[in-house]
Amino acid sequence: MISEQHQLMASQANSGARMTRRNFLQQTAALGIGGSAALTLLNACGSPLASSGTHVTYWNLFGGGDGVRMVQMENNFSQSHPNINLEAVTLAWGAPYYTKLAMAAAGGRPPDVAISHMTRVPIYASENLLDPFDIDELARYGITEDKFLPAIWQRAHYNGKLYTIPLDTHPFVLYYNTDICQKAGLLNADGSLKPLNSPEVLMDAFKRAQQVTGPGTFGLAAEAQAITAWRLFYTLYSQLGGEVLSADGKTLTMDDTKAEQVLSFMADLTLKSKVASPFQDYAGAVALFGSGKAAFHWNGEWEVTTFLAQKDLHFNMAPFPQLYDTYRVQADSHAFILPHQLAVDPARRAGALEYISYMLKNSQNWAAGGHIPAYLPVTESDAYKQLKPQSNYASVAANAVLDPIAWFSGSGSELENQAGAAFQGVFTGAMTSTQALQQFKAALQKLLAIPAFN
Amino acid sequence: MSEMSLKEELQTATSTSRNQDLVRTNNRKRWRTDLTGWLFVLPFLLIFIIFLVWPVIFGFRMSFFNWTIGGNGSSHFLGLANYQELMGDGAFWKALGVTLIFTVISTPILVVLALGLALLVNRAIPAQALFRTIFFAPFILPVSVVTLIWSWIYQPGFGLIDGTLTNLGLSEIQWLTDPTIAMIAVIILTIWWTVGFNFVVYLAGMQQISPELYEAASIDGAGTWARIRYLTIPLLNRFTSLIVILQVIASLQLFTQTYLLTSGGPNYSTRSVIHYIYDTGFTSFRLGYASAMSYVFFVIILVVAVSQFALVSRQSRKGRNA
Structure with a gap:
């Protein structure tokens, strides 16, 4: 580009002081072409032309604490695989990520491998935006069915084909401040949390903790809106044995009695027992627990990195309590997918599989960020069992409930948005349990009636 | 040659x-x-x-199809079904109501306040440049920073406002969780963020008014208020109409600050039309229906803008004839 400019100036000097219009146009055109050629060369710096070895592009949505860990793992991979040139791109979580991914796949130039929430896969698979995995090929990389929990392996399929390779399970968990809980008499002699196995016991624990922290505080710091409202509802509703949608995702199967029972419990937290603020948002809840101002916090396990960084905070983690009949907890799974390629380059596909295999086998690193590795050889290892507090809740992976299967469901989906909007009103008292449930059901009915993906 | x-x-x-x-x-x-x-x-x-031109045409075509993000619906022609669905879609009309309420409340404040600030700063006061900077500074901040600042100001319990209120023994204000107050919170944020632009336009306008006019008015015995009422404001007419038109169009496009601050909540009470179009297109992947909504909204903005222009030009013609 710079040399082009020199040329232009030189030719200007040669042609004398007066530059004709034709000359100018010719030169500009030359510069334009030269410029784009230079750009192509610049682009090439980041592409396979510039270095030997297979080029593999990888997209993910990890922007927070787990993003830092992901980058470390990517660097480790690059160091141990000099023959593979990995280009990793991190994009914004949620709708921005899924839109870009879909657009790239629809346009025929997607990354070789990408991360998706397992719950978001059906819509991509049904839109032909993904390539299924070849089971035999996977076996050559040590990825076989027996290395995963049966339920999650099952969920990785769509229409009988394997579309995802799960990297982790990330459940809803309970964080507790050990200093406050100790004072409130909620800990066993060994420092573990006494069982909180009914709504009454749990409420009582929150109240006792609240007495320790004093007036103006809450026993539980938790987001009382949006996605956490859904996670809490779906966890407890599943513990009662309820189901939101039929297995084919086409009919609403909401059990009103069970749902209202859960919603009444949620209203009790903020309005009757007043152990949690009805107005708490996500960032505020994390800040309150992180600064030691609340005894309990419930959220996804990924905030463990945030809390470990707080020097003065003494905390521990436990599975989300079992309050009703069967143990269930809301979760999702980060999984690898192969976005649909117009023409598969075998070398790049092999590189992508090698990368997936490496990430699974080295997911001990990933586990430190809170997520439960899906690859059983890692979760069964001693190194993982000694990882505290992260391995405390590893057992729940077997009882995880993922969001219902439907095109409008999954992490960051319209179903979660609608649930958050309706259930927030239950926390604040703007709506009764019945009203909120009717609103949520009406929203789901409307989504079920939409022809787009049915 | x-x-x-x-x-x-x-x-x-x-x-x-x-x-x-x-x-x-x-x-x-x-x-x-x-x-x-x-x-x-x-x-x-x-x-x-x-x-611009091609996407506009292409989007119009999409609005007649059951178009999804994978483009699979392009073969599924719906005719006017998307537009019919829109007519009966409560969520669309609610979002349109949110956008209109925001526009009707925020626009007059953003115009009058900007005029007031410009009048104050345009006087020979000490540290004039400092005030000018203070009023304009928020405008140069990116929207993400603005909403981050305000989400902590509005934070319940220990936020700047609610923390102070509780310390004074007063009750908290539910800034982002009460439907009515959340809209007020969005309007306050928007005023703080964007009033600086209108302010600068007004200030530039005031500095174009010849000092001789004020001198002559003073000699004729006009006080400060009379000079503002009969000199400054009429002479700023052209600026006022420009600011009002730009402001109405900008307010109708309400999206980013509510998307980031409230995610359209609580219970969709601050979800604007553009936010709903975004949700439909990019969360639910229904591009055909989202396109149909875009076109209806486009026509609404067009009607508002054209009638404003017509109104303003008639007024200025009347002004010249008088």
Whole structure:
């Protein structure tokens, strides 16, 4: 580009002081072409032309604490695989990520491998935006069915084909401040949390903790809106044995009695027992627990990195309590997918599989960020069992409930948005349990009636 | 072709063919001038067509199909079904109501407040430049920073406002969790963030008013208020109409600050039309229906803008005739 400019100036000097219009146009055109050629060369710096070895592009949505860990793992991979040139791109979580991914796949130039929430896969698979995995090929990389929990392996399929390779399970968990809980008499002699196995016991624990922290505080710091409202509802509703949608995702199967029972419990937290603020948002809840101002916090396990960084905070983690009949907890799974390629380059596909295999086998690193590795050889290892507090809740992976299967469901989906909007009103008292449930059901009915993906 | 050759041509031409030649060269000259003009415009024109005109046409086509993000619905022609769905879609009309309420409340404040600030700063006061900077500074912040600042100011329990209120023994305000107050919170944020632009336009307008006019008015016995009422404000008329039109269009496009601050909540009480279109297109992947909504909203903005222009130009005609 710079040399082009020199040329232009030189030719200007040669042609004398007066530059004709034709000359100018010719030169500009030359510069334009030269410029784009230079750009192509610049682009090439980041592409396979510039270095030997297979080029593999990888997209993910990890922007927070787990993003830092992901980058470390990517660097480790690059160091141990000099023959593979990995280009990793991190994009914004949620709708921005899924839109870009879909657009790239629809346009025929997607990354070789990408991360998706397992719950978001059906819509991509049904839109032909993904390539299924070849089971035999996977076996050559040590990825076989027996290395995963049966339920999650099952969920990785769509229409009988394997579309995802799960990297982790990330459940809803309970964080507790050990200093406050100790004072409130909620800990066993060994420092573990006494069982909180009914709504009454749990409420009582929150109240006792609240007495320790004093007036103006809450026993539980938790987001009382949006996605956490859904996670809490779906966890407890599943513990009662309820189901939101039929297995084919086409009919609403909401059990009103069970749902209202859960919603009444949620209203009790903020309005009757007043152990949690009805107005708490996500960032505020994390800040309150992180600064030691609340005894309990419930959220996804990924905030463990945030809390470990707080020097003065003494905390521990436990599975989300079992309050009703069967143990269930809301979760999702980060999984690898192969976005649909117009023409598969075998070398790049092999590189992508090698990368997936490496990430699974080295997911001990990933586990430190809170997520439960899906690859059983890692979760069964001693190194993982000694990882505290992260391995405390590893057992729940077997009882995880993922969001219902439907095109409008999954992490960051319209179903979660609608649930958050309706259930927030239950926390604040703007709506009764019945009203909120009717609103949520009406929203789901409307989504079920939409022809787009049915 | 250079001027030299043109001259030679003219000189060597016979008298009979001279007129014809002149016509021909003139035509060629005009053609060449036109071509040059087009060539200069071409780079922009290409971008304009590829990224604006074509998507507008393409989007209009999409609005008649059951178009999804994978483009699979392009074969599924729906006719006017998307538009019919829109007519009966409560969520769309609610979002449109949110956008209109925001516009109706925020626009007058953003205009009057900007005028007031400009009047204050335009006087010979100490540290004038400092005030100018203070009022304009928020405008240069990116929206993400603005909403981050305000989400902590509005934070319940220990936020700047609620923390202070509780310390004073007063009750908290539910900034982002009460439907009515959340809208007020969004309006306050928007005013703080964008009033600086209108303020600067007004200030520039005021500085164009000749000091002699004020001098003459003072000699005639006009006080401060009379000078503002009968001199400054009428002379700023053109600026006011510009600001109002720009402001209404900007307010109708409400999206980013609510998307980031409240996610449209609580219970969709701050979800604007554009936010709903975004949700439909990019969370639910229903591009066909989202396109249909975009076109209806586009027509609404167009009607508002055109009627404003008509109103303003009629007023200014009346002003000239009087």
